[in-house]
Amino acid sequence: MSQLISKLLILGGWFYISLALLIIFGLFSSKKISDKLPILILLFGAAFTFLTSISALYENFSQIKLFFRTDKEKIETSTFNQFSFAKIIRETLTPQHYNCVFWSWDVPTKYIIQESYPIRLETIWTFESATKCDFVVSQFVSRPELNTQPIIVFENNYIYKLKEE
């Protein structure tokens, strides 16, 4: 029995238990109470939801000052300088070459792939697979294992040329 109660408490919590109790209470209460119950439920629901949002807004309120930056500042900090790095990629590489990017960290890698278009960057994970690439882009980390000097270094981002023309 105690196991059943504890399971009910875990699965239901106050959310489902209060929900079930209110429904049962509504069924067996007098007409006077039953008429007033919906509005009370509604008011409580609205007040709770409002306070939850206010508390969430308050927690992040310090971030509001970020609004007053210039668009360029917002873009560079939000994208960890990948916006400008993508511009360099578009100016340096050509679609005719086989260009690759080391998988680094999910959103920045996806971002650099789309922002570099029309230059296509194929994702690679290992140094072995880099051998097929003409150029390799590396975000946030240098790759001395490639045994070549980067042709571009930008804010800790690198472009390596692996094959000569």
Place this chain on the structure above:
Amino acid sequence: MSILLSAIAIFSIFQLGVLAQFYLIKRGKYFEFSLPALFALGLGAITTLFYLAGLLEFYFSQASVAITISIFSLPFFLDARLKNITKKNIKNYINGFKKSPKLFLLLFSIFLAILIMFAFSKTVWGYDAYERWLAKARTFWVDGGITKENAKIYGPSDDHNLWPFTASWIYYINGSSNEIWVRLVPLIAFLLIVFEFKKHTTNKSWNIKSYSWLSILIFTPFLWQTVAQENYSGNADILVSLFFLLSTGAIIKREFLLAVVFLGLASFTKNDAFPALLGYLLLLPIAARNLVGKSELKLVFTVALSFLLANLSLKYYYNLDSRYLNQDFSQIISQKPFLKYNKYSLHAFREQFRQTYIWGLGWWVIFIFLVKRATIIFKNKSLLFAIALIGIQFMGYITIYYISKEDQAHQITTSISRVLLQIYPATLLIIYYANGNYKNETRTS
């Protein structure tokens, strides 16, 4: 400058919406502007333009988009009926705002100002956004539109492109793929969800009940966070929410043609919306019988079928993938115990509903009134139809979680709140009507 150009792009979406409703749906008759419906139809018009241009191999540029907008603004000056309707509606809207309670307007304005500051303090920064939605938008912008090659350049490529086309439209007018001001679209979608809900709840008068329903919607944390947080604002789910809400409102008001248009547009936004469109097509002959005339029913059915066929034909033409359907189902059934997997999904939903930091008490209120007013819903054909579509949509989510190739737990964790957001405003609206607010709202047919 970017904000001004982006605002012009948003304005052009409304403009296209007015033209679509006036010439195609109302056939030149007077109609009251509903900003949410106009925006939704405008998005549909942009999608149509992009697909038509793609089929005709016409390539967009900043100049051609500017010329297109200018051409589509001509009817507002040349067609006297449209000019008068627009003037009258703008006047009505201004008067409507003047009548709204000042305290509520003030509080909502403060909340909106904070939301705007959160939204435009950063660029979009989310995996799904740069894996597909905005990635495709940028590609279409660079290439001048959709082609057979770029339609599936990023995987998974099985969704339609209403949201990427809209973002591209803004990029064209801006002259750059500005991922800060493209956030105007989810912000406008949020505002229009609120406007649409307000239209239903405060149609007759403002009272404590209307305030409460509206407050539950506005302050549901995940709804506004989808706009305010950089990791969600590049996703398409809030647009699906808007389309489902509009469609539900139209079903309740027995405007079945508009309802199917919005469901069709939802299916052009995300494949997730497909179950509701299919459900509508299957249930319409039973659900709408005796509610509308036979000829209207035939027209609605034809439009629903057309949306379905257009959706599938374009997918076939662009050779889009279908990651959930292109599978060996017998293998799935033999490898994944049906009951065990679906029980897991149901438990995940049970857990999700009670996450009050995500939903406030929105789902709590919905479930209480759903049980309390179940008989009202069952006795009312429109409400039953609307809730059945939500049910079908929910079953769709459960099915996808079962047949997904990805790890089920990972798939659920990364998407459960987003898929629930799609049906949340619509479900809240149904429950609002079920809670004794139905009689005066329906149109006499």
